[in-house]
Amino acid sequence: MIASSTGISEVSAIPSSKHKIHQGPVMAIGGAEDKFRDREILSRFAQLAGGPDARIVVIPTASSIESAGERYKAIFLGMGVSEIDIAVIGDRPDANRESTVRMISQATGIFMTGGNQMRLAAILGGTGAMKAILERNAQSAVVAGTSAGASILSAHMVAFGSSGNTPKQRMAQMVAGFGLIPEAIIDQHFRQRDRLGRLMMMVATNPSLLGVGVDEDTAAIFTHDGCLEVLGRNSVTIIDAADAYTDVYRVKRHGGITLSGARIHVLTSGHTFDTASRALVRTPGVFALDGSTGSDIQTV
Amino acid sequence: MIASSTGISEVSAIPSSKHKIHQGPVMAIGGAEDKFRDREILSRFAQLAGGPDARIVVIPTASSIESAGERYKAIFLGMGVSEIDIAVIGDRPDANRESTVRMISQATGIFMTGGNQMRLAAILGGTGAMKAILERNAQSAVVAGTSAGASILSAHMVAFGSSGNTPKQRMAQMVAGFGLIPEAIIDQHFRQRDRLGRLMMMVATNPSLLGVGVDEDTAAIFTHDGCLEVLGRNSVTIIDAADAYTDVYRVKRHGGITLSGARIHVLTSGHTFDTASRALVRTPGVFALDGSTGSDIQTV
Numbered sequence: 001m002i003a004s005s006t007g008i009s010e011v012s013a014i015p016s017s018k019h020k021i022h023q024g025p026v027m028a029i030g031g032a033e034d035k036f037r038d039r040e041i042l043s044r045f046a047q048l049a050g051g052p053d054a055r056i057v058v059i060p061t062a063s064s065i066e067s068a069g070e071r072y073k074a075i076f077l078g079m080g081v082s083e084i085d086i087a088v089i090g091d092r093p094d095a096n097r098e099s100t101v102r103m104i105s106q107a108t109g110i111f112m113t114g115g116n117q118m119r120l121a122a123i124l125g126g127t128g129a130m131k132a133i134l135e136r137n138a139q140s141a142v143v144a145g146t147s148a149g150a151s152i153l154s155a156h157m158v159a160f161g162s163s164g165n166t167p168k169q170r171m172a173q174m175v176a177g178f179g180l181i182p183e184a185i186i187d188q189h190f191r192q193r194d195r196l197g198r199l200m201m202m203v204a205t206n207p208s209l210l211g212v213g214v215d216e217d218t219a220a221i222f223t224h225d226g227c228l229e230v231l232g233r234n235s236v237t238i239i240d241a242a243d244a245y246t247d248v249y250r251v252k253r254h255g256g257i258t259l260s261g262a263r264i265h266v267l268t269s270g271h272t273f274d275t276a277s278r279a280l281v282r283t284p285g286v287f288a289l290d291g292s293t294g295s296d297i298q299t300v
Numbered sequence: 301m302i303a304s305s306t307g308i309s310e311v312s313a314i315p316s317s318k319h320k321i322h323q324g325p326v327m328a329i330g331g332a333e334d335k336f337r338d339r340e341i342l343s344r345f346a347q348l349a350g351g352p353d354a355r356i357v358v359i360p361t362a363s364s365i366e367s368a369g370e371r372y373k374a375i376f377l378g379m380g381v382s383e384i385d386i387a388v389i390g391d392r393p394d395a396n397r398e399s400t401v402r403m404i405s406q407a408t409g410i411f412m413t414g415g416n417q418m419r420l421a422a423i424l425g426g427t428g429a430m431k432a433i434l435e436r437n438a439q440s441a442v443v444a445g446t447s448a449g450a451s452i453l454s455a456h457m458v459a460f461g462s463s464g465n466t467p468k469q470r471m472a473q474m475v476a477g478f479g480l481i482p483e484a485i486i487d488q489h490f491r492q493r494d495r496l497g498r499l500m501m502m503v504a505t506n507p508s509l510l511g512v513g514v515d516e517d518t519a520a521i522f523t524h525d526g527c528l529e530v531l532g533r534n535s536v537t538i539i540d541a542a543d544a545y546t547d548v549y550r551v552k553r554h555g556g557i558t559l560s561g562a563r564i565h566v567l568t569s570g571h572t573f574d575t576a577s578r579a580l581v582r583t584p585g586v587f588a589l590d591g592s593t594g595s596d597i598q599t600v
Contacts, residue, residue: 165465165491166515166535167566191465196496200566215466235466235556239564245580247568256535256568260580264539265560266467266500268547273560280545280560 024048024137026180026222030188030214031114031147033232035075041219041232042072046079048142049109055083057107061090061123062115062148072111087129095127104132107141114147118159121152121175130178143180144219150188155179156209158186158202163193167200167259169251174202181222183275184210190237191215203241204248204259210275211239218269226276230267238265240278324348324441326480326522330488330514331414331447333532335375341519341532342372346379348442349409355383357407361390361423362415362448372411387429395427404432407441414447418459421452421475430478443480444519450488455479456509458486458502463493467500467559469551474502481522483575484510490537491515503541504548504559510575511539518569526576530567538565540578 025048033041049056056076060069069086076084085103089095104110110133112120124130137143143153151157154177161172174185185202187195190213203211214220215234222228230236244262251257265280267273272281325348333341349356356376360369369386376384385403389395404410410433412420424430437443443453451457454477461472474485485502487495490513503511514520515534522528530536540563548557565580567573572581 165494165496165537194465194494196465200564235558237465256566258535258566258568258571260565260567260571260573262564264500264562264564266556266558267560268556268558271558271560 023139023224024141024143025224026137026153027142027144027219028150028153028181028186028188028212028214028222029144029146029219030150030190030216030232030234032189032192032216033146033219034217035071039075039079041217042075043079044219044221044231045109045111045142045144046076046081049081052080052082054081054108055085055106056081056109056111057085057087057104058111058113059087059089059124059129059149060113060115062117062120062152063113064115068113068115072113089123089129092123092127095124095129097128101128101132104129105136107136109141110136110143112143112145112149112152114149117148117151117157117177118175120148121157121159121177124152124178125176133178134180137180147188150186150214152177153180154184154186155182156185156206158198161195161198163195164197165194166197167204167257168197169201169248169253169255169257171198171201171254183226184212186220187211187213189216191234196237199237199239200241200259200262201248201257203239203262204244204246204257207241207244210278211241213237213239222275226274227281228273228275230269230271230273232269234268236267238267238273239263240265242278323439323524324437324443325524326437326453327442327444327519328450328453328481328486328488328512328514328522329444329446329519330450330490330516330532330534332489332492332516333446333519334517335371339375339379341517342375343379344519344521344531345409345411345442345444346376346381349381349407352380352382354381354408355385355406356381356409356411357385357387357404358411358413359387359389359424359429359449360413360415362417362420362452363413364415368413368415372413389423389429392423392427395424395429397428401428401432404429404436407436409441410436410443412443412445412449412452414449417448417451417457417477418475420448421457421459421477424452424478425476433478434480437480447488450486450514452477453480454484454486455482456485456506458498461495461498463495464497465494466497467504467557468497468554469501469548469557470554471498471501483526484512486520487511487513489516491534496537499537499539500541500559500562501548501557503539503562504544504546504557507541507544510578511541513537513539522575526574527581528573528575530569530571530573532569534568536567538567538573539563540565542578
């Protein structure tokens with residue numbers, strides 16, 4: 001780090017609009033990721049964790065299926081990772097146990113399975129295990145979650161809700177998640193379970209947060225520079241209500257709400273989105289509809 | 301009309317950004333409109349046609365059900381309209397017959413039933429009957445269509461397509477509609493048949509046109525000032541891709557497409573949208589999310 005002539009170190013030349021919260025990548029996987037063929041998403045996780053040198057901890061707490069942890073362990077072993085532990089956390093004492101915290105604190109990759117995100121919130125919320133996950137991610141470890149494990153990554157988490165394309169009052173209930181992705185509300189199984197309506201309702205009431213809906217077998221990978229990369233077979237849908245108008249505060253009971261002027265982004269694999277500027281990052285070969293080249297995409 | 305001092309007639313003081321195409325209102329109904337209870341949408345049609353003094357022509361050509369015309373005739377009779385004719389148009393010679401054209405030319409309200417919009421396009425397209433509909437609307441008559449009857453109102457019409465929330469290549473096929481609503485692509489049964497994906501795909505390839513998805517038992521009423529009013533039980537969804545970026549021109553076969561930065565508007569009954577400025581019209585009680593009042597909504 002070399003001090004510049006203005007006395008400001010070069011590192012501070014990084015735009016301040018970029019988030020610096022998750023130093024390690026955070027992968028929100030929409031559920032039902034491929035486990036049998038090219039396993040693109042799980043391979044990326046193993047690779048980000050260090051490949052053969054990774055120390056992976058699988059947290060199956062969301063699941064009520066005993067074998068959920070073992071299943072992922074077998075997959076990562078098959079990818080050549082040698083150190084894989086399953087953190088058996090069934091209640092809050094488990095989540096505060098020193099051996100659990102130590103296991104997580106040594107991980108280079110932490111993977112949370114699917115199931116019920118309320119189990120993760122209620123059992124891990126505020127415990128030593130949760131703090132160790134945040135700390136390891138702040139240092140460098142990749143944290144991934146699929147389905148319920150993806151929801152818990154948000155600061156403001158979807159606890160449960162109803163499906164449908166139309167935003168309606170009371171469609172979703174929210175609780176505090178782990179806060180690894182403070183800038184977005186993550187929803188999963190997005191297209192497959194028809195969750196556009198509830199995501200629009202949530203951004204109408206939380207316009208500071210991006211709504212990020214992740215399809216099955218698809219991941220949104222949040223990186224330390226504030227970007228989100230799409231990986232996998234389907235799409236990631238982003239709703240930005242920063243400039244929108246709504247009547248959500250006066251709609252009664254379960255009435256339909258109006259949300260006018262929100263931006264929608266439906267992105268396929270390989271596209272990158274800047275969560276700070278809330279715009280697509282220039283992608284070679286993508287052109288504006290007005291005929292200009294993609295070079296100004298960043299400035300939308 | 302009084303000539304002003306500049307020699308320009310007062311009528312030209314109307315903002316040029318406003319459409320002046322449909323002098324009579326055009327009602328795009330999303331299908332399955334209420335026929336038994338308060339019949340809000342059908343009542344509005346009868347009222348716009350002149351109430352008791354209306355001369356309504358029902359065109360059941362889209363339907364393969366013999367009684368489709370009789371059913372609407374009975375409903376409008378029940379509302380106190382005394383003159384109701386059914387234009388039996390089963391083929392192109394019917395659609396060019398002088399008696400048919402004369403019947404339409406005397407109507408104050410023209411109603412097209414649901415069914416298959418390809419029947420309307422193939423049987424009425426370019427005929428005397430179609431021209432009479434356009435001419436009567438340009439004079440003052442209200443034209444309404446439900447389901448297939450709504451699709452045909454567009455200039456660029458959805459002929460058929462597939463459902464799903466995600467935009468994909470080749471999701472919808474388009475043909476020429478009647479052109480009563482040249483500024484928009486109308487889709488119907490919108491939420492109920494999961495048609496967001498195909499509407500996004502169509503605006504990605506037709507960014508000059510607004511995508512307007514009308515739910516069942518809901519109508520988008522286009523007026524001579526270029527506005528669109530929402531009426532009914534559910535919502536109208538508008539997609540505006542004017543400022544969006546897409547890769548639609550390079551996605552092969554049925555691949556998912558990226559559409560980033562489109563504006564989405566989901567509007568409930570009572571809201572009005574300006575299709576020229578592509579923004580919500582100020583509605584009392586609607587406030588911006590940033591805390592300002594609704595007075596600047598028009599200027600989005």
